[in-house]
Amino acid sequence: KAGVTQTPRYLIKTRGQQVTLSCSPISGHRSVSWYQQTPGQGLQFLFEYFSETQRNKGNFPGRFSGRQFSNSRSEMNVSTLELGDSALYLCASSLEVGSSNGYTFGSGTRLTVV
């Protein structure tokens, strides 16, 4: 069974640009959650999608957005990049929202903003 696939693995962008990250969940998993991981803040919840609808949202500015497609693949977008957006962005899939199963995480996309 293929795992959670995140692309790209590494990304370098300039301040002010925008970026799109992609996540393909495990086959059959319909819920996709996104987290930002930084050394100082740990894992911060961004949002969760299920059946193409955002079900939960964390406390991030509107520059951070996402969507989910009918095949459960998800993308997140960050516009007007700031230096502080440099982080490891992790995608996690699960069967459904509120599932008693744990997440399966991708290896992450490491974004560096210069």
Add this chain to the structure above:
Amino acid sequence: AQSVAQPEDQVNVAEGNPLTVKCTYSVSGNPYLFWYVQYPNRGLQFLLKYITGDNLVKGSYGFEAEFNKSQTSFHLKKPSALVSDSALYFCAVRDLNTGGFKTIFGAGTRLFVKA
């Protein structure tokens, strides 16, 4: 609001000794509790979970965790540590009583196991 605290940034233990990584949580209702491990340049891997029932849950790689409702704790334990257990460990809670059921993670505890 739900929250998770991992009071130790780092835990050091000698190989062969027992290890404990602490976690306390705060939720408005009944929680799902999880432990994950992260190795360098990788995503998190699921170790174990508490949903209901027996307070001692067993997971991957010989790890176990004890749920204590009165102390709102969910400490991770292993009877005999291995050097290969050295990694970053995260406790997480999913509050079933708040809309959305989002999962919140602790700040992480770095475990060093010395040979």
